[in-house]
Amino acid sequence: MSVFARGPIGLLTAMMLIISPHLAEAAVFSPQTMTLDNGMQVVLVENHRAPVVSHMVWYKxxxxxETEGVSGIAHFLEHLMFKGTKDIAPGDFSKIVARNGGNDNAFTSWDYTGYFQNIxxxxxxxxxxxxxxxxxNLQLSDDVVLPERDVIIEERRSRIDNNPGALLGEQIRASLYMAHPYGRSIIGWLNEMQTLSTEDALAFYRKWYAPNNAxxxxxxxxxxxxxxxxxxxxYGVIPAGDVxxxxxxxxxxxxxxxxVTLTDPRVGQASMSRYYLAPSYxxxxxxxxxxxxxxSEILGSGTTSRFFRSLVVDQSIATSAGTxxxxxxxxxxxxGLYAVPRDGVELADLEKAVNAEIAKVVENGVTEDELARAKQKLLDSAVFxxxxxxxxxxxxxEALAVGLSVDQVESWPERINAVTVExxxxxxxxxxxxxxxxTGWLQPPEGGPTNGMPAAPVTGEQEVN
Known part of the structure; x- marks a missing residue:
């Protein structure tokens, strides 16, 4: 199990298709949908290139x-879903999938939990x-729950507590969202994870895991x-739950x-990042x-973006920059945005340069040429x-789990094509x-790092496996 920064994986990068900006009416995946009598939504995307399927169940x-005091319970239950039923022994789920030539995993985010098998x-x-x-039919007891609690605690220690960038990312989000639970760590706060119980897991399972919430x-x-x-x-024979x-x-x-500034002897290279509250769909x-x-495509996607050209190429003040x-x-x-300074450049000077780039955007806006290139790049990047x-x-x-519709997914190219400079x-x-x-600063102490750990720009925890 691992924690990773997913970045902008949603409608921006994952749901595009072979399309040019001149084909705005084209569909994205052309899915077929139905709803079972118990309320479970079923979505199919036909792809007959090979005799394989990807099977996913998403819980909303x-x-x-999570309720206050049990942070991490959603991710903990995700782990415990592999601990068996009356018919499948603990740990055998993935073994059975592997023996049949497939692979499987699961993931937890702020808004959903998903399970998949490719087979x-x-x-x-x-x-x-x-x-x-x-x-x-999940079967849980202290015999399997408490050892797995030790596993997720160790996962937190290895992936978050021992990673200064991940620690800073947690603190940034906790500061960005002063009241909303998006400021909560997905993997959980350590002091609360240490008290998670079998009953906590079963209560969460009974409350949310039902076909009409999947x-x-x-x-x-x-x-x-x-x-x-x-x-x-x-799935249709499972009774709907009181979700x-x-x-x-x-x-x-x-x-x-x-x-938020984090100074840590394990940091080998300083970096800065900034998060702004922004609307969603x-x-x-x-x-x-x-x-x-x-x-975001114009400002910080790739080596031709504004930030990269200005901060890395023209000013030679950063080694990388993006949004x-x-x-x-x-x-x-x-x-969000991030930048990593060149050797000898102070974070304060880098932040000043970043602020100047943002001011240019606010004051002068973007150009028609930038808009056209960004649209083309977004849509062309979906060729595969x-x-x-x-x-x-x-x-x-992902889209359906957060409350969007199939039509909103399919009309994404139209929305991108309709965007104007104004x-x-x-x-x-x-x-x-x-x-x-x-704004977050990640930096080594005066005198430099003690172990030279490579720095990774803070782009935020998005999911936990």
């Missing part, structure tokens, strides 16, 4: 839905039966005529910029989301998306508000 619950088409029915089994997404070599009876056979409604507090008005000002996707933005969320999103089973299943599952400039002015930002 994540760490932001040969003729083994799909087997994994559907196994996944449906643990949806309703989405089945299958991509691959199968038709809806073949998938529907299998879905009804294995709770998500209750999210609203982030209060923020009145001052915040700054579900929040207020959702019409700014597509313009912000294009803005990140993922508008696929139940509530707010964040627009339809060939990937996981990209289709991932993009649709919309980007207005969104930049709205989002680049210092009062709604947190």
């Amino acid at each position: 619950v994540g760490s932001a839905d 040969a088409r003729d083994r799909l029915e087997m994994v559907m039966g196994m996944e449906a089994d643990r949806m309703r 989405i089945l997404v299958v991509a691959g070599d199968i038709t809806m005529a073949e998938l529907k009876p299998l879905a009804e056979k294995y 709770s409604t998500r209750h999210r507090v609203k982030e209060p008005t923020q009145h001052a910029p915040r700054k 579900n929040s207020e000002n959702a019409d700014q989301a597509a313009p912000l996707e294009v803005l 990140f933005y993922d508008p696929v969320a139940v509530d707010l999103a964040s627009f 998306a339809r060939d990937s089973l996981s990209a289709a299943a991932r993009s649709l599952g 919309q980007i400039n207005a969104a930049a002015k709205a989002v680049f508000d210092d009062k709604r930002s947190v």
Whole structure:
């Protein structure tokens, strides 16, 4: 199990297709959908290039839905879902998948928890039966729960506590979201993880894991005529649950910029990052989301972006610079940027240069040429998306799990094509508000690091496996 920074994986990078800006009416994945009698949504993306399938079950619950005092329980339960049922012994789930030539894993984010298996088409029915089994028949006891609690605590220590960049990322988000649970660590706060119990896990399981709070997404070599009876056979017989409604507090008005500095002897190279509160496709000002996707492409995507050309090439003040933005969320999103200084450059000077670049965007906006190149690059970068089973299943599952629709996924190219310079400039002015930002500095102590650990720009924890 591992923690990784996912970056802007949602609608910006994962759900594109072979399309040019002149084909705005084209669909993305052309999925087929149905809903079982118990409320479970079923989505299929046909791909007959090879006799394989990607089978995913998404639950509309994540760490932001945890109650106070049990942070990490969503991720803990994700681990415990592999601990067996009456028919499958603890630890055997993944072994069975592997013996049949497949691979599987799971992940937890703030808004969802997902489980997947990539396997040969003729083994799909087997994994559907196994996944449906643990949806309703999970067996937990202290004998398996408490040792696994030690596993996730060690995971936190190795992936977060021993990683200065990850630690700083946690602190930045905790400062960015003063009230909203997006400021909570997905893996959990250590002091609360140490008290998680079998009953905590079972209570969370009973509260959220039900077919009417789940989405089945299958991509691959199968038709809806073949998938529907299998879905009804294995998932359709599970009774709908009394699923709770998500209750999210609203982030209060923020009145001052915040700054977090982490000095650590393990840091081999300093870096800076900044997060701004930003709209998502579900929040207020959702019409700014597509313009912000294009803005992120213009400012910080690759070596031709504004930030890279100015900070790295022209000024030679940084070794890398970029931006990140993922508008696929139940509530707010964040627009982030990062930069790593060249040797001998102080973080204060680098931050001053970054501020100057942001001021240029706010004051002067972007150009028509930049807009055209960004649109083309966004859409052209999706050339291989339809060939990937996981990209289709991932993009649709993520969008549906946060409350978006299939139509919103399919119309993404149209939204990008419709973005104007005026919309980007207005969104930049709205989002680049210092009062709604947190700046993070990651630096070694005076005299330099003690072990020369390579630095990684802080782009934020997004998911935990």
